Amino acid sequence: MTILLTVIGIVIFAAGLLFSIAFHEFGHLSTAKMFGIRVPQYMVGFGPTIFSRKKGDTEYGFKAIPMGGYIRMIGMFPPGPDGRMSSRSTSPWRSMIEDARSAAFEEMQEGDEERLFYTRKPWKRVIVMFAGPFMNLVLAVVIFFGVAMTYGFQTQTTEVGGVQQCVISQSAKRQTCKPGDPESPAAKAGLHKGDKIVAFDGRKVDDWDTLSDRIRKTIGPATITVRRDGHQQVLHANLLENTVAKKDSNGDVVPGKFVPAGYLGFAAQTKIVPLSFGESVDRMGGMVSDSVSRLVDLPSKIPGLWGAAFEGKQRAADSPVGVVGAARIGGEVMTLHVPAESQIAMMLFLLAGFNLSLFLFNMVPLLPLDGGHIAGALWEALRRNLARVFSRPDPGPFDVAKLMPVAYVVAGVFVCFTALVLIADVVNPVKIT
Template identity: 25%
Template sequence: MDIVIMVGQLILGLTILVGLHELGHMLAAKWFGMRVEKYAIGFPPKIFSKKFGETEYMLGMIPLGGFVKISGMVDESMDTEALKQEPQPWEFRSKPAWQRLIVMMGGIIVNVITGIVIYAALTYHYGESYLPAKEARYGVVANEIGQEIGFQTGDKIVAVNGKELEKFEDVYSMDALLGRNAYYTVERDGKRVNIQVPANLMDRLSDKEERMFFVQPRQTFQIGEIQAGSNAAKAGLQTGDHVLTVNGQDAKFFDVFQKMLQQNAGKQITMQVEREGKPIKLGAKVDSEGHLGFFPKPMLNYATRDYSLGESIPLGAEQAFGVISANIKGFGKIFRGEADPTKSIGGPIKIAQIYGGHFDWFKFWSLTGMLSMVLAFMNFLPIPALDGGHVMFLTYEIVSGRKPSDNFLENAQKVGMVILLCLMGFAIFNDVFQTIF
């Protein structure tokens, strides 16, 4: 069932984004009087089609893209027979270069608008929930990656790239993870220490075995929900208890408590807990996996801020363009050899895994908004067969006053298709390889 939900979310997200992207091209083309022969979401074989006026609207079985067929345009269909005839007034090639440029930018513009609208709507509806930096008063817990970077459990992060930390979530910001010469400033033993962010940190975080936060806020905790029949229930633990010690050692922090349970897996322990202001001693049996059988309730005070519609729009735009900024920084790291493309580039399988096997509207729209901006960015790349390739040639035509020949455009389109097929093949193969191994 999880796989069905993953695939369903992927198809729904891509259908929305591809449909809107191609709609941007179609509406711009029709606005300038160009004939649109076909509007397709998905690739053949055909599931459904219906012709209205001059345009056939089609739904394809392969939901990994779509296209708009505009008369007189060299595109991915490679249908060049019509180009051998004299240009007609309704054809793409007979229109001024500035109109053709707007048509090719139409899909990208719509995807950018879609991303901004989604992020603005989420900000307006849900507001912002965050952990104020001052609430992480006990410092951080550093896992293996965090320790290799230079963090120590108990460090208090006070700044990122020299900017004072206000929200703990900014520790994971793209400026920190993808920025050049990025660094954290921490307080340790009364002194301030700078910790440099390694260039390959994102690679490490993308590994399956290490797909987690490298530092997390250190926290005290209460006993939350107790599983029926568990060792916690048998020991007499109650929801709301505060664990103070385990076998006489301080265990008020959850990371310390977890470590002690692991060290005493399969053994009997003695705990001191605080219940309604009074200390109580309890004995408990730790199972073979180092668990007692309860859910912890972290003692962290998150803050929530609501935004008006007027505030949400610029914040949504900031978040949307932050995705493009992160992509540019990510590509820069790949080209500089600081990031491994096998860990940075993903295809449909990886996207489906990010959507996850549980449907949540906030997560779905957050990821769909991100993908809308990624789609806009990728389509703007100056690769023939992508919108950016057409934009590149049209910009050359506008600046130089000379139009590339149809033969040149046809050959460029073929080269671009080969590049795109290779990139798609690499992404899918990498997805399969990463999933299996």
């Protein structure tokens, strides 16, 4: 049964990934057609075509390897300085440029002269190239907000989940009380599991972060208003100073860091709580910030990936995963002993994270990524406007094809990194259990 659930989870998540890729390419396709650019192909997947159908001047289809997708646009690069679309050269670097230029025109037909990508104004080309990643951003935001505001997150509340009986430094490697440990302020004040704290020192509290901050800032006498068995009552406590976990500016615990602060001595009950729109915006902002940090940190993860793939070392929980690894996590979600709605929510959050990562990665300003074409169009617009301001001749289209040697290097690095992640995902996958 576990194997069947895993397979079902992998299939469902893979379908979500394919939809995300198809939606990305649809962004490019729709805007290209809107600006009159001819698009011969719209394909989901790579390799041999398993199904296709031509509608208008575009062939739509699916290919055998569901690891990506693409659209083909006519005239991605301008002709060379001599006005020719292809020429010959003995230089390997020059050959790369000319081969790319030639491929950009190989499906050109009579009447396409006015339907070439490079002939469109720079702002139109920016829109066409940005539309793909933007679709992934839209999916990420819609999925995230939809689940966050209807289902919610595991959140600490002001309800008491348990009371610590004595004062133990949180930096200590023990959780049990020893003779001589002072009684905790919470136990001494009579705080019970199930109490809901509604006010601290006479001031109303609605969320755990506010309550936690007020406790940390208080050393000495304080009143705690709780709701117990439907009735409110006021408890009196004398908070002590203790060594507690440090929090960052977002209110998250910093692992391995401790600070002196006021201490009451209870554990907050955690529940799945739907977020408000404002809370969802804050959480989404944190998700974006974390994703950007992970993208920047990718090179530093390579040694760990290599060790996990070839040296039998433990795979880090924050290790990068590819499509195969993400699908395996999706399969693992289906085997968790949690309610079905929790499984669905986790699947959707994973899919939102994938789409956000796809957006950020494609915005890196390097060819062959969408961000590279966007950077080329913006540079062209800048130099043309500068030429106009200084009454100089129009420099013409920026020849993005000249950057193809760099694009091949970037693509080679990306292929190697993808292969390393794939091997690690197969032999030593990230697990969520």
